[in-house]
Amino acid sequence: MTEHSTEETTAPLASVTRLPVPATAPEAPAPDAKVLDSARAVLADRLDTVDLKKAEKVDLDTVDLDAPLIPAWMKTPEGWAAWSGVFYRARRRGFRRWVRRQKTTHGHVPAFGRGTRRAHDWVVGFEGVRVESAAHTAHLATREARAAARTARYTPRLLGSKKELAVKASEKATKAAEEAVLLHKKAKKDRNRVRNLRGAAVYGPACAAIGGGYAGAGWLGATAGAITTFGAGAFAGRKPYTDDTDWTTDWRSLGDGDRMSAPMLDQSFRAARVIGNDENLRVVQMPMLDATGAWNTVLDLPPGVPAKKAMRAADELASAFGVEEAQVTITKRGRSGRIELHVTKELPFSEKGKTGGPLLALEAAANFWGPIAIGPDVRGLAVSISVVERSGLVGGEPGAGKSASGNVILLAAALDPRVILVLADGKGGGDLEPFEPLCECFEGEADPEAFYELLKEQVADMKARYALLKKLGKRKVTEELANAYPLLRQKLIWVDELMFYTTDEEYGKKITKLLRNLVSRGRAAGIITFCATQKPGSDVVDTSLRDLLSIRWALRCTTPEASDTILGKGAAASGYNAKTIQSEMRGAGLLWSEGSNPRLVRADYYTDEQVEELLRRATEWRRKAGTLPSAPASLADQLRAKGGDDAVLLAALADIFAHRQEDARAKARAAGASEEKAAEAVVDWLPGSVLIEDLKEAGHTVTAERLGALVVRTDADKTKRAWEGSRVAGYPLARVMATITDRFGLTA
Structure with missing residues (x-):
């Protein structure tokens, strides 16, 4: 037990009252002198000074620590004085607040x-x-x-x-x-x-x-x-009137803050001329607010009024509700005369959306045979599609978000090691370049001739797939067959800016014919084709090809006709018009997959850093699965594959120039040069003595005569240049490359 000294070596403690155990307590410092002075001033006329040194001793080790601690000085006259001073000031402040409140709606009057x-x-x-x-x-x-x-x-x-x-x-x-x-x-x-x-x-x-x-x-x-x-x-009358309870307030519309009700719906649909003046709607599901503050209700139109009439009048209904047309979403619900009305509080997808999506949470490979998460709809619900035996078309005006929308599907395919990627970038701008290491075939130069050759290879692959299916006695590729036979793995053909390829004078019609063949016949063979372009009109995409693309995603368009070229003729008249998508709603579009009506969906946005991270995962998973495409062989490797002493020696020369080039750039970076300046460090000439020395270090026995006989130089090539304080003759890189091309027909 801890013993407390009873000698008064410090300031005395006030007496302490403990309930229920009476005991002695150690002495504590006296209360604040300023508090006591204030208390004495308040009750100076009737209080006497109390000697606080006379304190009862309490052994705290024997005290019940769960009991309330009440200082004894609080029960002294000066303690009561301190409390009364606090009470007086609190009441005075409360009175002042009461006086100020009288001028507001919370006042007593x-x-x-x-x-x-x-x-x-x-x-x-x-x-x-x-x-x-x-x-x-x-x-x-x-x-x-x-x-x-x-x-x-x-x-x-x-x-x-x-x-x-x-x-x-x-x-x-x-x-x-x-x-x-x-x-x-x-x-x-x-x-x-x-x-x-x-x-x-x-x-x-x-x-x-x-x-x-x-x-x-x-x-x-x-x-x-x-x-x-x-x-x-x-x-x-203590509670003031609010917007919900004040019957005298004359709200005009939803845009002004009014609540959605059955009378208001009747009035709005009459104003939009969807129903007659003597007709009423039947409310199936009462208007309710969801978690985002949007109004949602299910209505039955009067007999004889189809749902598409209300969907065509979305603009008029938005005007009656006092909101933007993009805030009103009308969809069919079960039967022709029943609709579901959704009115958002603010313009949907106008706020800056959060980056990333469900693909970032994957801890294992994705499954491209299953549903693919696209993004949220206007209600915040996640939307998924299946691309098995499907093909797709993504269209919209420049800046509508086609690249970000396409990344959702491309990343899902890349994260499945079983999927074969075949990509063609008609822009040649590098949007698809990060996917190139994962592609079996890649056309990134916007070359119609190269794309035509690529498509011919894919048609040949499709025929080989059907030959194997016929041999197996199967009609189409399934996930089990794809897992059992590598030839039948899913293949995604993605064509960006299709307009550039199909409008080429020489190869445009040939490309359209091959694409139509792949889209119409390739689905059962496990080949999925997606095309993206700005305006897929008949002059860009032949209608015989466009009508075969079953998944349509119409991003923001400038005209209803442009929207109809993506979603199909008559879609805008039925209430599905991508022109209503505002410019602030980047990445949002009307997604129409088979078996459902178009839905306004915003694609999940992945930043460049997140795309790089996902592609690193995809590369690792494909490497483990053994499906990572081999990188193109370097010029030196191609020469070694040719065989022969001359080819091997030329390959060594190509490697020496490449290593010297990397060393020069590394020195530039070490000296503080930027990447652009470092890239300008070019090694296009080396002395003959340096080349012979490097060749000997690499294990090649070569003399100056042998090197001169292999790489024949002109008189201009033999001109001496400065090298480490002297002038010597050497070999230009261009002459070495020309020798390789002349002897073996290879280029860098």
């Missing part, structure tokens, strides 16, 4: 006004509506009774039966009028009785408080009763 109005509205109630209705009915009935009585009076008795019928009609009308008048009187009586009861419940206590106070204590009591009444009224 505005609150009393609201409470009075609410109480009066409750007293009045809704019974007046019944009285007015009964009065209207009574007026009509009495008018008909007077008309029937007049007809009966002036009908001659000579008419016989007509006179009797008129009298009977008059009596019947009179009886109906009397009943209507009685009902009116009863309604008035019931209204007055209910109002009197409510009035007594509301105004009785107030009158009793004021009157009783005056009778008991005169005007002072009446004032107290009035203050009590005022307080009760202020309490009843």
Whole structure:
């Protein structure tokens, strides 16, 4: 047990009260002198100084630490003085806040006004509506009774039966009028009785408080009763009116903050001329707000009104709702006359979307045979598509986000080691260049002739696939067959900027014919073709090819006709118009895959760094799976493959120039030069002695005569150049390359 000294070597401790265990406590420093001085100043007229040195000793080791600790000095007069000072200042600040609040809607006077109005509205109630209705009915009935009585009076008795019928009609009308008048009187009586009861419940206590106070204590009591009444009224009106509860506020539309309701929907659809003035919508699912603040509801149109009429009127409905057309999404729901209406709070996809997507979370290879995550729709729901036995077309104006949208599909294919990639970049801009190391075939120079040759190779591969399928007795490639036979692995052919290839005068029609062959026949053979272009019109893509592409993704377009060239003729008239996509909605487009209506989807955006990271994973997974395409053989390797002493010696010369080039650039970087400056360091000439020395270090036995006989130089090539302080003769790199081309037909 810890022993506490009882000697007063430091400032004395105040007495401490511990419940429930009484014990002695060690001495503690006295309370703050400023606090005590303030307390003494407040209660100077009735407080005496207390000697705090007389403190009860407490052994803290024997005290129940779960019990509340209450300093004893708080129970002294000076402690009470300190507390009263704090209480006084808190009340004074509270009074100041109360005074400031009186000028706002939370003040007592505005609150009393609201409470009075609410109480009066409750007293009045809704019974007046019944009285007015009964009065209207009574007026009509009495008018008909007077008309029937007049007809009966002036009908001659000579008419016989007509006179009797008129009298009977008059009596019947009179009886109906009397009943209507009685009902009116009863309604008035019931209204007055209910109002009197409510009035007594509301105004009785107030009158009793004021009157009783005056009778008991005169005007002072009446004032107290009035203050009590005022307080009760202020309490009843303590909550100000809000947009949701204020019936007097005249909101105009959803864009102004109004709530979506059935009457508003009827009014908006009438204003858009979707339904007639005497028709109403049937609400299947009441309007509700989702997590993003968007309104969503399911409606049944009147009989005979198809859903496409509402979808075509999206612009008019947006105007009636007070929002942009892109904020309104109308889709069919189960049957022709039922629609689902979705109105977003703000323009969808206008905010800067988060980068990345589900592919970054993959810890193992992707499965291109399964669904591919594309991105979220306007409701934030993830959208996926399947490309098995499909083909696709991605189109939109420049800057709409085709490259970022295409990356979603390309990355999914790259992350599946089983998929063979064949890419062609009609722009030649390098968008597809990061995928080149993973491609079996790659055309990045925007060369129509090279692309034509590439397509011929793919057609030959398609024929070989069908030959194997026929041998196996199968009709089409499945995932099991693709896993069992490497020849039947899935193949993705991606063509960027198709317009450049198909509009070529010499090869355009040939390319279109080969593509049509691949798209129409290659799907069952496991070949998937996707084309991307800015405007896939009939002058760019032949309709016989375009109509075969089953997946359509229309990004922002400038005209409805341009949208129809992607989604198909009549899509814009049916309410699917990519022209409505705003310029702020980059990467968003109408995605139409087989079996569904077009949906507005925004592709997941992967930054350049994220693309590089995913491609590194894809490279590693393909290397482990053994499906990583081999890199093109270098010029030196091609020479060695030719065989022969001359080819091997020329290969060594090519390697020496390449190594010297890399050394020169490394020295430039070490000296602080930028990458651009380092790239300018070119080694295009080396002395003969240096070449012979490097060749000997590489294990080749060569003399100057042998080297001169192999690489024949002109007189200009033999001109001496400066080298390490002297002038020597050497061999230009261009002459070595010319020798390789002349002897073996190879180029760098």
